Amino acid sequence: MEDKNSCNEDSDEEVDNTSHAESSLMLKVCRKSLIESKMNLEVQHEDPRSAVSSVKSFEELNLEPRILQGIYATGFKRPSKIQGTALPLLLAEPPQNLIAQSQSGTGKTVAFVVAMLSRVDTKLNYPQVLCMLPTYELAIQTAEVIAQIAWLRLDIRLILAVSGELVDFGENLKEHIVVGTPGTILDWGLKLRVIDLKKIRIFILDEADVMISEGHRDISIRIHKELSSKCQMLFFSATYDKEIMSFAQFIISKANLIRLPREQESLSNVRQHYVRCRSIEEKLQAVQNVFQISTGQAIIFCHTRKTAAWLAEKMHANGYPVAMLTGDLMVGQRLKVLDYFRSGLRKMLITTNVLARGIDVEDVTVVINFDLPIDGKGNADCETYLHRIGRTGRFGKNGIALNIIDSEKAMNVCRTIEDHYKKPIKELKLNNFDEITKSEY
Numbered sequence: 039m040e041d042k043n044s045c046n047e048d049s050d051e052e053v054d055n056t057s058h059a060e061s062s063l064m065l066k067v068c069r070k071s072l073i074e075s076k077m078n079l080e081v082q083h084e085d086p087r088s089a090v091s092s093v094k095s096f097e098e099l100n101l102e103p104r105i106l107q108g109i110y111a112t113g114f115k116r117p118s119k120i121q122g123t124a125l126p127l128l129l130a131e132p133p134q135n136l137i138a139q140s141q142s143g144t145g146k147t148v149a150f151v152v153a154m155l156s157r158v159d160t161k162l163n164y165p166q167v168l169c170m171l172p173t174y175e176l177a178i179q180t181a182e183v184i185a186q187i188a189w190l191r192l193d194i195r196l197i198l199a200v201s202g203e204l205v206d207f208g209e210n211l212k213e214h215i216v217v218g219t220p221g222t223i224l225d226w227g228l229k230l231r232v233i234d235l236k237k238i239r240i241f242i243l244d245e246a247d248v249m250i251s252e253g254h255r256d257i258s259i260r261i262h263k264e265l266s267s268k269c270q271m272l273f274f275s276a277t278y279d280k281e282i283m284s285f286a287q288f289i290i291s292k293a294n295l296i297r298l299p300r301e302q303e304s305l306s307n308v309r310q311h312y313v314r315c316r317s318i319e320e321k322l323q324a325v326q327n328v329f330q331i332s333t334g335q336a337i338i339f340c341h342t343r344k345t346a347a348w349l350a351e352k353m354h355a356n357g358y359p360v361a362m363l364t365g366d367l368m369v370g371q372r373l374k375v376l377d378y379f380r381s382g383l384r385k386m387l388i389t390t391n392v393l394a395r396g397i398d399v400e401d402v403t404v405v406i407n408f409d410l411p412i413d414g415k416g417n418a419d420c421e422t423y424l425h426r427i428g429r430t431g432r433f434g435k436n437g438i439a440l441n442i443i444d445s446e447k448a449m450n451v452c453r454t455i456e457d458h459y460k461k462p463i464k465e466l467k468l469n470n471f472d473e474i475t476k477s478e479y
């Protein structure tokens with residue numbers, strides 16, 4: 039079974055490691071609507087006697103009328119699950135801290151935007167809200183959401199703290215909301231001293247898992263240390279691994295928690311299979327087999343760009359039209375490929391982890407892991423697996439995930455994932471893929 043072509047053996051520099059933040063931006067740009075999650079969120083109140091409960095309408099939140107109108111004018115009729123659960127907590131008095139997890143596209147940004155707008159006091163002409171994100175583009179996206187919902191609140195002023203925006207040393211900002219990236223916010227707060235961090239009332243970390251992992255961790259902590267103990271701290275992300283979650287709870291000592299319970303993380307309407315292949319040619323065969331039996335669209339995940347390119351070329355040569363999307367394409371080019379795939383002109387999309395998070399294409403019924411997801415140390419990457427197979431089975435539809443196993447190592451990864459989510463991954467034989475269509479859900 040050990041195959042020297044095994045894709046997971048490729049060298050690290052070929053791995054398509056597009057950053058979480060970059061993928062997240064892509065998703066935001068592409069996403070056309072809310073993803074309504076069927077999953078229940080688990081809420082852990084910091085104070086167990088807390089009487090805060092979730093709401094089903096925006097009226098119940100007693101929002102300032104122009105903010106409520108702004109929400110309706112944006113086209114939002116009722117709160118999504120994360121909004122209905124988080125907003126009563128976010129708006130409660132005295133202010134409470136929150137670490138929130140909800141899948142990508144479920145309305146987290148809108149939740150914290152409504153909260154920040156509700157907390158601004160326009161009689162005070164200095165920054166009261168600080169919202170930090172990992173990239174320039176994400177900061178712009180968030181500022182746009184703020185502008186949309188606050189279109190009747192022209193009295194609320196916002197400034198983008200991103201590279202290229204110039205401010206004068208010591209000249210205090212008059213804007214109420216600062217949205218920006220860590221380096222610029224650090225400069226403005228500690229070097230140029232144009233923001234008095236002690237006066238910030240609400241501090242939001244979006245993509246919080248990225249903001250407190252290596253890379254941004256030091257700056258986030260330095261800024262956090264400057265804030266007043268009364269400042270409301272809010273962390274939002276689609277995923278937190280165990281270490282990051284403990285670290286988040288360490289930074290925000292008294293935090294309410296909203297998250298997906300582990301057992302709900304695995305999508306119950308996705309049937310999971312694996313097939314053993316002895317060579318890369320057999321792996322190709324497995325993909326072609328799926329092409330022949332499936333009527334819907336499929337996304338195929340490879341570990342490296344090189345493997346993705348190899349597979350796309352072989353599929354083309356064998357007469358199967360496929361689309362390919364990898365991290366070397368610019369955001370604009372990626373969107374074009376996605377639109378092309380969405381239009382149905384291509385049945386299969388070959389990609390890498392660049393597309394693992396959040397993208398929704400309604401007709402995707404099959405996800406193939408040409409290579410199982412592994413982390414930098416070669417261990418099973420259960421979170422990425424969940425994100426990948428989450429590309430199918432959306433909106434409560436049934437989906438199929440097929441894992442191609444090319445080595446004992448890959449088999450172990452597959453077993454680890456099965457154990458982790460406690461959902462069976464059943465074997466399929468390469469010469470009998472019809473089983474897929476026969477199995478019951």
Ligand SMILES: Nc1ncnc2c1ncn2[C@@H]1O[C@H](COP(=O)(O)OP(=O)(O)OP(=O)(O)O)[C@@H](O)[C@H]1O
Binds near residue numbers: 072073114146147275
């Ligand atoms: N209550 C709502 N009703 C209808 N659409 C909504 C609602 N809330 C948000 N949306 C829309 O749903 C989409 C996703 O929302 P949003 O960007 O807030 O999700 P998110 O959870 O922050 O996503 P990500 O994890 O990618 O940051 C956006 O297009 C947004 O306009």
